[in-house]
Amino acid sequence: DAKTTQPPSMDCAEGRAANLPCNHSTISGNEYVYWYRQIHSQGPQYIIHGLKNNETNEMASLIITEDRKSSTLILPHATLRDTAVYYCIVRLYQTGANNLFFGTGTRLTVIP
Amino acid sequence: NAGVMQNPRHLVRRRGQEARLRCSPMKGHSHVYWYRQLPEEGLKFMVYLQKENIIDESGMPKERFSAEFPKEGPSILRIQQVVRGDSAAYFCASSGQGSYEQYFGPGTRLTVT
16 A cells, blocks of 8 residues: 655644645555544544545545545534544555554644 | 443453453454553554454454454453553454445553553
């Protein structure tokens, strides 16, 4: 799986949009970008994934650059409960692509 | 709630004892993954199982660790002769056939004294 690079920490004011960047310059054509988060030692929570088109669900939006070498996870209106470590993961989307490689992630702190 | 269940949530063992961690996947899921998280570190993949089969155990330590996912019942991660370095949070995840998103349980925190 391709490696990813994320800033170690970020702050965001409550109610504002949180934009979390991720670089994955060695991503291959059949690898997807996944985002998970881990809230204070709980089990990681799946957020969203995408291949090359922008994606949106009830939790977040995922913006992938045209060359696919970077992406941004957007939480449109951050709340205190969004304080967590956010992991950007690149992986194949197929049977046998078994494990998720969790790097160090970005620790997002939402400030009141 | 049909989420991934893990038990116990907390487990204390003395050095040399055995630890058994259980994971019940989400309803309808037949793929189970185990991860370990040491303090202040990210999760590390250990093993991937389907019913009655170990598919990938490339992340499992060579000795003392084993995993199974029987036809009936939960998946079990077994650690024999625990040492202090085994103290960690162990997370289980499951996914369904044809779906590759993994959904995680709350974890088991193992403390070896």
